[in-house]
Amino acid sequence: MKKAMILGAFILVAVAASAAELELKLGADLYRNATKDATGHNPVKGYPGASIGAEVLFNEDSPFRFGIGAEAKSKFHASGGYDGHYSFPIYAVGKYDFADTLYAVGRLGYAEAYSGGADNVDDANGGIYGALGIGKEFYDERFNVEFMYEVAEYDYDTDFNTNEDGYYHGFAIKFGYKFGGPSPAPVVMAEPEPEPVMVVEPEPEPVVMEPVGPPIPLEGIKFQEVFELNSFELSEAGRAEIGEVAEKLRGFDGKLSVEGHTDTTGAASYNQTLSEKRAESVAEEFRTQLEGENITVESQGFGENNPAFPNDTIENRRANRRVEVFWEPAKDME
Structure with a gap:
């Protein structure tokens, strides 16, 4: 005994x-x-x-x-x-x-x-x-x-x-x-790039082009499969994916909001801590990549509280394990 x-x-x-x-x-x-x-x-x-x-x-x-x-x-x-x-x-x-x-x-x-x-x-x-x-x-x-x-x-x-x-x-x-059990590593769900629309005008009048915002959609960007298995440490592929987005933001002024989410697998307290750490890992990588830019980066974890889909299938649980990034231009912050 x-x-x-x-x-x-x-x-x-x-x-x-x-x-x-x-x-x-x-x-x-x-x-x-x-x-x-x-x-x-x-x-x-x-x-x-x-x-x-x-x-x-x-x-x-x-x-x-x-x-x-x-x-x-x-x-x-x-x-x-x-x-x-x-x-x-x-x-x-x-x-x-x-x-x-x-x-x-x-x-x-x-x-x-x-x-x-x-x-x-x-x-x-x-x-x-x-x-x-x-x-x-x-x-x-x-x-x-x-x-x-x-x-x-x-x-x-x-x-x-x-x-x-x-x-x-x-x-x-x-x-x-x-x-x-931990929340397993996320699975890639890539957002499709919008196809450019070209408008051809015969003998167009000169147009003064206004600066355009960065290519981050209003609904944000979802990062998935950017961490090593059962970890909040970024993988090399994840750092490269964040670097591509950071490159598009150079020269703009504003704020990035980074939000971490998990599924309901495991204890709620563990999921909350994991979401916070993964959001901060992505935020810290953006700070490093955007050093010297006039861009504020903030992070927040929501644990299992904001699922994108019901946690009733393996596919839905994978989709709920994500880090989302939202952009707010400086003019909207005034």
């Missing part, structure tokens, strides 16, 4: 440090079988059992997610009063999405064993643990159910002065709920 508490504390620290996705698991072991009993001679078909555990997953916006997990299984019981060991698997886990809400899952690690006063067993030792299965997600990918085949080594020191080793087999169904 002490080892399980230490592992649980480690998982919570990992989640807090990395803003990873935490998944809580409840399971039912529908079929359980041990290849040898305490005397080392007969296979034992056990009664159904239960399990509880947690997993920390990374790379949440990719088809392949990976992480670590731990699980505590109920004691192995069988007919005739047979009393076996507790099992505590600790493992690496990988999940691969092969359809919209379907995925394959695999585990590999070590299963700690504990006799817990089992009949005829002085000490129970664990061994290699592995599992394969298939899962399905529900309700905006927050809930899931997994069907798995599991196998683990065990080694008994018995009352018969023998050392018996064998394998634990089982089929299980596991229910999961996940929360947390």
Whole structure:
């Protein structure tokens, strides 16, 4: 039990440090079988059992997610009063999405064993643990159910002065709920450049041309996929994209307003902080690019409060993760 508490504390620290996705698991072991009993001679078909555990997953916006997990299984019981060991698997886990809400899952690690006063067993030792299965997600990918085949080594020191080793087999169904996780890197949604309209007048009168404003539309410019994954640090491509806009602003007087937005994935407080940091990163890059120009640059983060679309599909959530830039000429500020 002490080892399980230490592992649980480690998982919570990992989640807090990395803003990873935490998944809580409840399971039912529908079929359980041990290849040898305490005397080392007969296979034992056990009664159904239960399990509880947690997993920390990374790379949440990719088809392949990976992480670590731990699980505590109920004691192995069988007919005739047979009393076996507790099992505590600790493992690496990988999940691969092969359809919209379907995925394959695999585990590999070590299963700690504990006799817990089992009949005829002085000490129970664990061994290699592995599992394969298939899962399905529900309700905006927050809930899931997994069907798995599991196998683990065990080694008994018995009352018969023998050392018996064998394998634990089982089929299980596991229910999961996940929360947390960072807002993944935005996806490019480029604004189309308006095609120029040319008006040809025969023998035009001389026209005095008035200065025109910078080519920033009234609805602003959206920057997406300008950050490294799960970061507020600008990518090289992002710096280049901001540099193109800054070049068009040289020679003008006015103010740039930079606004950061996220989707609803993860905690609201985390999304608010991330939107502020990403807006300030874009604003600071504009200040650097426009140094010496009479242009004020301000930033503000709105978190998940101003979505452009409902957060009900993956595509809409990607569109909501954005940084928008608005221009106000100096004459409008007077």
